[in-house]
Amino acid sequence: MQLQQRINGFVKLGNFLSTEVFKNEELINSASAHNGWFTKENIIFALQGWSEILTEEKLNKWLSPYSFPEKQPKTVAIVIAGNIPLVGFHDFLSVLITGNKVLAKLSSNDTVLLPFLAKKLIEIEPGFAGLIEFTEDRLSNFDAVIATGSNNTARYFEYYFGKYPSIIRKNRNSVAILSGNETPEQLDALAEDIFRYFGLGCRNVSKLFLPKDYNFDPFFNAMYGWKEIINNNKYINNYDYNKAVYLMSNIELLDNEFLLLKEDNGFSSPISVVFYQYYESEDELRKYLSENKEHIQAIVSEKDIPFGAAQKPQLWDYADGVDTISFLLEL
Structure with missing residues (x-):
């Protein structure tokens, strides 16, 4: 797939999020029943946030500073935290938008929402079909890692994934x-x-x-x-x-x-x-x-992120200040 194809796929997914997904009570109820912290209100807030971000204008603004060479896709393992709904979606998006493959290990606290959106993305753009895999097993056969967890799990990640190119995120x-x-x-x-x-x-x-x-x-x-x-x-x-x-x-x-x-x-x-x-x-x-x-x-603060906007980051507001796209493009 060309970059524009990938962008178009996520724009259509954003349109789906802004219109159809809120009618899917079964999805929202399932995610909420699976995790007592995932209230319907918070799930809808997360879905709404991504629907506002996945626009052609914002995706192009995010990606315009980078150069996307044609190359064989790398398999990037993503270890996803489960603290808030869809917390791993930015990593999922970043890996796919750079033309790489996702090998995602979900938190047991959040196993509903991302697989659903991945399935929908493949329906929208079948070219993603061979680029997305979820696993419950031990991670293997990957080229790089993006892992998010606590300070304690980060030590484990650094030990286990030390020989791979990696982004390891700790508590912040x-x-x-x-x-x-x-x-x-x-x-x-x-x-x-x-x-x-x-x-x-x-x-x-x-x-x-x-x-x-x-x-x-x-x-x-x-x-x-x-x-x-x-x-x-x-x-x-x-x-x-x-x-x-x-x-x-x-x-x-x-x-x-x-x-x-x-x-x-x-x-x-x-x-x-x-x-x-x-x-x-x-x-x-x-x-x-x-x-x-x-x-x-x-x-x-009045001089930094405006009050009320902390949970509405833009695509270029990278977690821990680490540029995920640059990391992925250099693989």
Whole structure:
């Protein structure tokens, strides 16, 4: 297949996502039943996000800086995390759009959505048929690897895949910088960055950087719109557990009955908890964030990613800042 054929296939898949897929209640119910974190609302949010990205204009803008030489396709193994719906779709897209073959190992937490979309893509463009394979077995017969997991699994990945060209992704979290002058609308949007996908994504804000003497009242007022999140059984179990552990340890918390704020220097907060840390000056904070960039996926602020946009990355917003397309084209 030529590059334009591949682009056309994904554009048609995007059209399908924007029109037909939302009528498929069986698909959405199946994915939701398989994973208690995959609510119907979050599945639809993920599908809607990809429908807005898979347009000819955005695909061409993404790919225009690169040169695509004609060559034999390489087989790229993708080890996919299962923390949020379709979290591995960007890697899946990147491998195929560069003319390579996908050998995908799905997380047991997300086995429904990507195989369904792969099947639909092949219906749309049969040229993809020989380029997509899913496996539950040990990975073998591949030329390169893209693997996403925790810091612990990354050590395993580095050991097992060390002899192959690879992208190995570890834990990262996103942060927000607040000045105290945010509008109610901006804080409402920040709530989306915190609560979407229950905070399980690497682009979820798990840490706030606040000026001294920050007034938390406007922040908590904005969070109130997500109060229904506590009705999710898995979320409330985490909230209750974390609250109990902190209280037994005499740790001071700010609590609105569905979100815990804890002053902490860490970046990776537990589910239902957001860490916060005070800063003296923005210049010093920016230096601190630069020194800790290996922990940070995205920064939300008036000067960085806009409030409310953390979970709407563009195709060129590469995870961990690693250019996946360049990596694949150099194989």
